[in-house]
Amino acid sequence: MEPTTPTKLEYYDQMSKLQSKATLLSYFKGDDGREALILDSTIFHPQGGGQPSDTGFISIANSNHRFCVQDVRSKDGVVFHYGVAENSSRESELEQGKGKEVSLQVDESRRRLNSRLHSAGHLLDICMRNVGLGHLEPGKCYHFPDGPFVEYKGTIPPNELQSKQRELEMEVNALISKGGKVYATLLPYEEAAELCGGSLPDYIPQGSNPRIIKLGDNPGCPCGGTHVSDVSEITSLKVSQIRTKKGMAKVFYSIGT
Template sequence: MAQREHSDGAAMELTTPTKLEYYDQLLKLQSKAILLSSFKGDDGRKALILDSTVFHPQGGGQPSDTGFICITDSNLRFCVQDVRSKDGVVFHYGVAEDSSRESELEQGNGKEVILQVDESRRRLNSRLHSAGHLLDVCVRNVGLGHLEPGKGYHFPDGPFVEYKGMVSPNELQTKQREIEIEVNALISKGGKVYAAVLPYEEAAELCGGSLPDYIPQGSTPRIIKLGDNPGCPCGGTHVSDISEIISMKVTQIRTKKGTTKVFYTVGA
């Protein structure tokens, strides 16, 4: 259950999770929603809470979307600068384009709003995030199946995937080249990317027979499947076809203290 503080200090409980419109519609960049609440955050920016959103909140190693939210019966535009999620409730942080009209947001509760995601930022983030998952596939394909995928950092400034396990120092350069060749072969081949929320057993089967321990049995995880490759649980945004990643360069592999990091970039 998420809470937020009004300026007068009174707390408002928000028990209904925000519906995520991008969950099963990978290409969706615009949507309509109802404004449920607006308030001033600790940093002075406004935060909007909606019944649904097409904005991806920061998380899973992926930065948040940015863009605009407009109240349909006025020309007021709210610039979304950051998006965060807590206990299933999504908070859209930003400022009114015309600061003198910011008070109108507080009078807009219950009104319909139009959401527009910044397309160029979404596409870059989706390409980087999808490339990270494709990297997992290629790491296994080049004989490094003992590496267990861990956290990823899919931001433009130095994306990487971290794995549990080590690579022999003598193999680092060879494996770096092999992974890059393998991943670019998959990108050239292409393949549709699918996203679906599935029953636990069906999700496990799509992911090679099992799911990570952090996913509770009996739950309904969202699964991403890149082409003919095994699926994986993920809540982020993705390309609609593997070929949209364009190309990928493995810039470095570091192995130290039981972990291996594979750094990469994607083509312009």
């Protein structure tokens, strides 16, 4: 693989965009045998931030050849599109395709599901404060369809678990019913902090321009993922369980169809 500049992330400000054009910079097979494409820009979201990657297709212009994107990862700002050529006998087109235009097509149903799950996780964060659990500090998040959850540092008294579970579910669904436009923007550090309730997480360096997600009238939050265009698109949310263990609280949830 040749050195290259960071990949331009088109989904950063166009989260609903599912088709685009880009330039093929590199095609190679990694040490693990997987084929990968590097482009100058992409609408494919790489796995990260608790969100699974997009899948879909990349096609070389003026060709019937398609590359099936099965996994997307990012390293040092460069996005790697892993997958397989639909017709292995035509891999040479990819090898000789440096500098050519390619067409990108993201799987709409997978993107929509991932965006709904991710957005629902942010709403849970917002509503934790509304039900008196704002003292808990955010930890890990897992917005994958097979068992999404958000995790917090701190505990909830055992006798309050069921009541807080019910309150949290009611609060989130009230916000979903209300709806509200969702947008992403890059902001100077001080403006971003103000939009997020007065402060930003320690991992965001001062002086930077973080990407902030705003869901309706609620406080914003720093995030690099994809989201719904309106809060109402989440449809509904079920808090299936709140579990506390070793100083951590996990909120497990699912969303409606």
